[in-house]
Amino acid sequence: MVRNPQRRAALADAAIEVLAREGARGLTFRAVDAEAGVPAGTASNYFADRDALFVQVGDRVYERLQPDSAAVAETLKGARDRERVTELMYELTDRVSAYRSGFLALVELRLESTRRPGLRTVLTRAISADVDANVTAHRASGLPGDDTAVVLLYLALNWLIMERLTLPDVFPEPRIHDLVAELVERVLPPDAP
Known part of the structure; x- marks a missing residue:
């Protein structure tokens, strides 16, 4: 090789x-x-x-979908409130959506992993590590919300990005940030720790 x-x-x-x-x-x-x-x-x-x-x-x-260190450092700036979480979710949704071919390839890979055990192992490891890293970073950030809130945001935003990239007329572009804001509001109520 x-x-x-x-x-x-x-x-x-x-x-x-x-x-x-x-x-x-x-x-x-x-x-x-x-x-x-x-x-x-x-x-x-x-x-x-x-x-x-x-x-x-x-x-x-999956390596290319990860934010660069500057983007990660940005998450540590500013207030530690629900509005900051909403801003971060806007950034995440827009950043991942901007790498359209990467996200669509990942969808194809997920489907193919049902037939290829080696690929399933790679994706399971990468996605599990990413979810764990997001939960750990969120805990350390001082932002509101618990581990379950992070997972719920992960799951919902992934599907929203899927709709945005594959069926953009379902949720027209002007609604995307509104939906993200509503999602954060529902997952992290005003009194969330």
Whole structure:
């Protein structure tokens, strides 16, 4: 297996684009090579088989959906109240939605993980770690809400982003932030600790 981490990442990024556009059936080595603009056969030099490609894409897409350290540091600035939680949920919804192909690829990966145990393991580990990290960061932040509130926001915002990216006419764009604000208000009532 070839050991060029930049090329491997570029191929995984190309695979994300193919997966988002073509679905799991369209994710072939040939399609990845074409998307990456590399010679035919390059992807097969980096990934032993399609299972390995799916696993690597699962790792890469989740890595790219994570906020950068500056965004995380921003969460520690300002008031520690419900309004700040709402601002953070706006930022999260907009940031994840902006990486449309990544989110759509992750949906495809989730479906494919029902048929590929190795991919299921990767996604379970990544998503569990992300939820745990969000709960831990929330506890340390001093923001209102308990662990269950964090999980409820995670679940609801993921589906809202899904609707935003796949069926945008269900909840037109002007309603997105209103729905986020209403969600935070209902999950974190005014007297939430």
